[in-house]
Amino acid sequence: MLIPAMVSFKLIFFHLPIFFLFFDAGNASDDSKSLVRIGAVFDADSAEGGAIAEICMCMAISDFYAMHSTYQTRLVLHTRSSKDLVGTVAQVEDLLKNVGVHTILGPQISEAAPLVIELGAKAHVPVISFFPSSPNLSPMENHYFIRAAQDDSVQAKAIATTLRRFGWDEVVFVYEDSDYGNLFISHLVTALLKNDIRLAYKSAIPTSAEDFQISRELYMLMTRKTRVFIVHMTSNSLGSRLFALAGKAGMMSQGYVWFITTALSNSLNAMDSTEGTVLGIRSHVPYSKDLENFKSRWKRNLNLMKPNSSATKLNIFCLWAYDTIWALARAVERIGVTNSNFLKLNASESTVKDLAGSSRIGPRLLNKILNIKFKGLSGEFHVVNGQLKTSALEIFKLTEKGKRVVEYFWTPGKRSISRRLYSRTMLKNNVVTTQLRIGIPVKTGFRQFVDMETIRHTNKTTYSGFSIEVFLAAYEKLESKNSISFEFIPFKNESSGGMNGNYDDLLSQIKEQRYDAVVGDTTIFSNRTLDVDFTMPYSESGMTMLVPVHGQKLWKMWTFLQPWSWDLWLTVFASFIFMGIVIRIMERRTENTTFAGPRNRQLGMTLWFPFSALAIPQRDMVVKDWSRFVLVIWIGLAVILMQIYTASLSSMLTVDRFQPMFMSVDELLAKGYKVGYQKDSYVKDFLMDRLGFDESQLEEYCTTEDYYKALTKGPNENGGVAAIFDEIPFIRVFLATKYGSKFMMAGTIYRTDGFGFAFPKGSSIVSNFSRAILKVIENGEITKIEKRYFRHGIANQGVASQIPPDNPRILHASSLAGLFIIVGIVTLLALVISEGYFWRKTVGLAQQFISKRSSDVSSNHDQPRNETELVAVQSTAQVNAAPELEVSIPREEDDAEINQVHSS
Incomplete structure (x- = not known):
């Protein structure tokens, strides 16, 4: 389960820092909740551990209950600070006897861990440590001890593998003279022997050593011919002094190689620039949006609450502390605590030997923690055999400017390191072959696109489906086919058996270098292309809604x-x-x-x-x-x-x-109807962000049967939905089933770019696969694949004829x-x-x-100017006067009469 980034919106953490960072039993009470006290002991002034771990744990509590406000239990954190062994043991006794905590987090001082574990076992209280501890402390032997951190003995294999990769066959081991350092030697020697590497010398540095003692030891090491040093220390101050003195002695120049182990790599804040080679090994933390959001909030709280702290950035211990709190909160809620009282001790019982009190819920709490698995800020949080499951390690190089650049990755079970996480290169038939780890979605419905089946007697998994078949067909068309091999890896949640997140989470595995590609019914979106490159689409896509149709109407x-x-x-x-x-x-x-x-x-x-x-x-x-x-x-x-x-x-x-029951999105929004979408798809975000649906109106479904049941129940108070929004290829699959005659597509089509295969940004394989997909489409092979999985085509089939118009057909x-x-x-x-x-x-x-107009004009010109002229004009007019002849135009009636006379 992802730690949602929405926490920052539900609770503005940096407005309430003091309350949460110093949360104590005396300041918090909630009559409606069961309060469970937990204690933490560390050095509050230690920049590499306690100072930042305290902030992380308090942030974890506030974040968790901001997201799970309905939980009936609450963790109450009690912190204690100590800088030495005696003080640590005393603080743990106080937490158990006087506070009654049910879990101890820590201690930061590795020497105190055995005594603290003994106290926890007597009180039946789990002791969870996310700080470096002695490899000799086995959770299998100490049942109330949980190591919520990587086992330091595992890094010995990664160190030896790296040394062999660079051809260094002889090393010097410089370590902290404590149980933490001494007990690591046996693991390192075993790993070096398996890789034919000789341990030339061991140099133990006491934690209390003065600078002159360290310098004397360094000058002695300079007299030896070996120039490759492995440094194994927990103390940031001791490590910083060691490298500062080595620089003065000229041992940080070219020709010298320093390899620091995880504890120092994770806690060493700064190192002067060096001309030599400095390598480090540390736990790999997958990239996530939640992590980036947490980093910014953590930095604000650090500057506000501990402005004088020398800590500048997060380390892995802080992330493990955060995830541990989330695991504890989940475990407590699963118990359903109603009475979390601690069996009190007598005042005289003040020593470890006499401690006899016990926690009521400690054993159950321990059992629940060992069965919790989720995706946290540090990666997958899964306790196996009492300690955190081993994950990938990074091999980084320190540049001249002090920057750490990851050069290689080491993963459990691998015999060599690689440039890319989870990708391998091998020599096959004298040809260098790139092996791709291809992630595929785990689908509970619409398996026509991606399906998998495990054969029992061979325990072999076969993969099929339209998307898989198109990929295989394109692979056969690759020009560089002989140089590329692959294996399919389901993106599967082992506990639930379903997909381990949504499609965005699946694609993020490429950026986190867990996968080299993703093959499946993955839609191409512009925001997704920021992190990965897609091939050309092999299927037309688009989103619309599936709705029931009206029953057959009688003619009126x-x-x-x-x-x-x-x-x-x-x-x-x-x-x-x-x-x-x-x-x-x-x-x-x-x-x-x-x-x-x-x-x-x-x-x-x-x-x-x-x-x-x-x-x-x-x-x-x-x-x-x-x-x-x-x-x-x-x-x-x-x-x-x-x-x-x-x-x-x-x-x-x-x-x-065949009239659809609902014609548009506006109708659904106006009436407040619920709508459905396919689980793990992008459609949920689209419905909320683009179309304006409220999250309370949305229901997720997986299979065609789920679609049918939800649509059949209807939008009223029957637990159904008015419509289901999905991509057109999936809707076509549904309409091709026995249920299809009762439903149809309707409304607007929201176009997308279709389905494509995803690869890392800048990968040259993308263009090769795009050309291969084009060949599969052009030669008609994709049509044959469609016929095997569908009763219709989905790659290039139009949809206009399937969707009725928004307006009635009235002229x-x-x-x-x-x-x-x-x-x-x-x-x-x-x-x-x-x-x-x-x-x-x-x-x-x-x-x-016209005639009248002409006569008027003539009369104006001919008018007499005097009396004599007037008499002459009148005389002339009388002389010229003549009888007027009447001229008429014959009519059709007259023609008929004349014809009638002639005929008679």
């Missing part, structure tokens, strides 16, 4: 009216009437008897004519040529309208049978406005041209206007 009485809106129906009827009137006007002076008779009959035929022209077409329905032209235009319009109506009605009747008058306008204009033009009366009337009026 007025269903035939639904394809068109009322304004369209009125427009069509108006066009019928308009067409009848036009034909009536054009045929009024012809021999067509259709419109003859009384006015009522003429009106009825005018309205009926457009319908009869369609229903009972006759050859001689109209007489004039222009009437025939208009009739053809009308019939064409009618045919187009009938085709549109038929198509719209057919579509509507089909949609009625409005505006949809056909262009058609009606064109028909109307053409019809009016035909009417004007056909009816000469309108044309002649217009021309006659124009001529009269």
Whole structure:
């Protein structure tokens, strides 16, 4: 389980530092919670251990209960400070006798660990140490002792492997003269012998040694021919003085090699620049967003609470302390403590020998801690055989500027160190072969994409699925196939059997160098490309929603009216009437008897004519040529309208049978319905960040059966959901099952770049695999793979036909406005041209206007200027006057009468 970064938002830690950093039983009480006291003993002034561990533990308590506010138990931390063996033992006795703690954290002083463990065993109180301790303290022999740190004896193998890698066959061991240093020698000698490396000399430095004593020992070492030194110390001050004096003696120059072990590597804050070679070994801490968030918060608290501390950055001891508190809090809650009292001791019982009190919950607490496993800030927190499970170690090099650069990694079970974590290079058939560790998702549902099966009698795991098959097909097309080998590694949580996080967590394993690639149904996103490189997509993708469909509807009485809106129906009827009137006007002076008779009959035929022209077409329905032209235009319009109506009605009747219950996201948000998504996918964040759903509205599901049950229950108070959001390939798989006929895709499609394979940033393999995937797609091999796993294609199949439109299929008058306008204009033009009366009337009026205008102008020019001239004009007018001839334009009626006379 990840330690969520959301802690910083739920509790602004740096606003309440004093309360949490000095949390004590006297300052905290909660009647509704069971309080469990725990104690910690360390040197509060020690920059490399106690000072920062105290802050980390208090932050761990506040962070944990900010995220688990509903827990019924609470840890109460009691801290004690001591700088020596006697003081440490006294403080532990006080915590057990007077405070009644149920767990002891520490001690920081390794010499005090055996006595503290003995006290814990007598009181039945677990002693958990995350500081360096003697390898001789075995948790298997001391049942109440838990080492929440890496076993120091393991690093001996990594040191020997590194020495062999660089060809150093002789070394000098410089160590702290204490149980911690003396007991490490046997482990180191064993590892060196297995790698044919000789231990030339052992130099013991007392923890109380003065500078002149250290310098004398260094000058003696200079007289020996061996120039490779292994330094094993717990004290930061002793180690710092050793290297400072070695620099003065000229032993930090070229030709000298210093190899410091984990305790000093993790606690040594600074070292002067050196021209020689300084290597170190330390625990590998995987990168995570939670860790980065914690670092920034820790630094603020350090500056606020311990401004004079020489500590500048976190070390592994602080992270182990933080994770230990989380493990304790989980263990206490699992016990469900109701009475956490400590069996009190008598006042006279003050020595270790006489200590006889015991914790009521100590044994159960010990058992729970040994069974806890989670992903903490330091990596995987899993106690195996009483101590933290061994993880990878880093081999770093100290540069001239004092910076530590990781050069190699060592992992348990490996015979050599490597440049990349969990990647190996081997020689096969005289060809250097790169072995890729490929992480794959562990799916409980939709196994058509990625599936795995373990054969019992061989204990061999086989991998299959669409994504796996595409990868294998692309691998066969690689040009550099012979130089690349691989193994699949499931991203599996051993305790639950499911996936160990989500897809983002899986991809982060590449950056943390646990995997060299990720193969699966992994969607390509821009934010993911910041940490990894993807190949070209091998499947089209996109997200939409899956919703139930309405049950089959019965046709209603007025269903035939639904394809068109009322304004369209009125427009069509108006066009019928308009067409009848036009034909009536054009045929009024012809021999067509259709419109003859009384006015009522003429009106009825005018309205009926457009319908009869369609229903009972006759050859001689109209007489004039222009009437025939208009009739053809009308019939064409009618045919187009009938085709549109038929198509719209057919579509509507089909949609009625498969209508989605919900059409849009806005509808779901407005009604506050719950929606579902596929577990471990990116869809949850998308629904919350992009679409605006509240986390309380979201439910996660795994399989197609889960989808069916949730959608069938419905969005009401039945424990179901209104819709399920998922990527289109997964929805297609669901629709291809026996449940598919009752559901459909609906709403908007949110596009993504599809599925791709992930590799480290800058990897040259990406382009090679992209070209290979392109070959698999082009030659049709991907289609064959689809047919083996699906009843449909998912790689390049469109989705538009699968999703109904957001608006109903109803046509409005505006949809056909262009058609009606064109028909109307053409019809009016035909009417004007056909009816000469309108044309002649217009021309006659124009001529009269022009003639009148001309006469007015002439009269103005010819007006007489005097009386004599007026008499002359009048006389001339009388002389020229003549009878006016009446000229008339023959009409069609007159032509008919003349013809009738001639015929008679």
